[in-house]
Amino acid sequence: MSPASAAAVLEKAEAVDLAAAREMDRYAIVKSALYTSGEIDHSQPQPRDDLKGKLRLMGHDPRLPKMPDKPTLIDFFRLRFGPCVHMMQSARLAQKNGCSEKLILACVLHDIGNNGFIRADHGYWAAQLVEPYVDEEVTFAVRYHQVLRFYADDKYGYEYPESYVRMFGKDFHPGAHMDRYHDYAKKHKYYEAARLLTVNDLYAFDPSVQVDLEEFTDIIGRHFRQPEEGLGFDNSPSAHMWRTINWPTRYL
Numbered sequence: 001m002s003p004a005s006a007a008a009v010l011e012k013a014e015a016v017d018l019a020a021a022r023e024m025d026r027y028a029i030v031k032s033a034l035y036t037s038g039e040i041d042h043s044q045p046q047p048r049d050d051l052k053g054k055l056r057l058m059g060h061d062p063r064l065p066k067m068p069d070k071p072t073l074i075d076f077f078r079l080r081f082g083p084c085v086h087m088m089q090s091a092r093l094a095q096k097n098g099c100s101e102k103l104i105l106a107c108v109l110h111d112i113g114n115n116g117f118i119r120a121d122h123g124y125w126a127a128q129l130v131e132p133y134v135d136e137e138v139t140f141a142v143r144y145h146q147v148l149r150f151y152a153d154d155k156y157g158y159e160y161p162e163s164y165v166r167m168f169g170k171d172f173h174p175g176a177h178m179d180r181y182h183d184y185a186k187k188h189k190y191y192e193a194a195r196l197l198t199v200n201d202l203y204a205f206d207p208s209v210q211v212d213l214e215e216f217t218d219i220i221g222r223h224f225r226q227p228e229e230g231l232g233f234d235n236s237p238s239a240h241m242w243r244t245i246n247w248p249t250r251y252l
């Protein structure tokens with residue numbers, strides 16, 4: 001690139017930044033209580049922010065890439081979710097292990113909870129997000145992989161992860177409610193799907209191995225019922241959750 005065209009590119013980028021900054025200046029961006037709970041004790045009265053003269057943001061956050069009007073699952077992967085190397089590598093492993101397409105899809109989707117929405121109880125959030133659009137076996141596997149990862153199963157060669165000992169301490173126990181959910185899942189007709197998801201859920205993944213979502217677009221096309229109106233706009237039981245990921249700072 002010639003110095004003149006490099007300068008033109010830089011100038012354009014600066015103009016875009018300036019326009020975004022001006023746009024931002026018009027709006028008060030108020031974080032949801034969940035974003036700050038823990039840093040702030042919301043049970044106590046909070047000093048009021050000075051929002052005078054500012055509009056409340058009621059749509060797209062100009063700091064984020066703009067989503068299409070009818071966003072697809074792929075758009076959420078590309079424009080909202082964090083790097084998905086772990087999920088893609090898990091899906092590729094499931095494929096290599098000869099798992100069904102539904103299970104491969106479950107691997108593709110299994111961590112969208114912590115990756116793009118809410119970390120705590122990530123399997124439950126992810127399952128709720130996808131439930132209207134996938135087979136119930138996929139939803140079950142996504143929801144219960146979170147639970148089953150805490151419980152060994154010799155039959156499937158699944159051991160309690162070493163990484164959990166490092167991350168949570170050697171005496172950690174996920175709680176009596178998780179024991180109950182595990183007991184429930186074990187007797188369920190889709191137990192194997194959820195267990196196979198934990199078996200293919202890579203503990204140690206190699207960030208240098210690139211697996212693109214492209215590898216799985218056919219499987220997504222066959223097993224994820226993309227709504228015509230776009231995710232977030234089809235009035236499904238989880239549409240509002242997709243809208244929140246699309247517009248995370250919308251005031252109301």
Ligand SMILES: [Fe+2]
Pocket residue numbers: 110111122123145146
């Ligand atoms: Fe997970």
Ligand SMILES: [Fe+2]
Pocket residue numbers: 086090110111201202
């Ligand atoms: Fe995972």
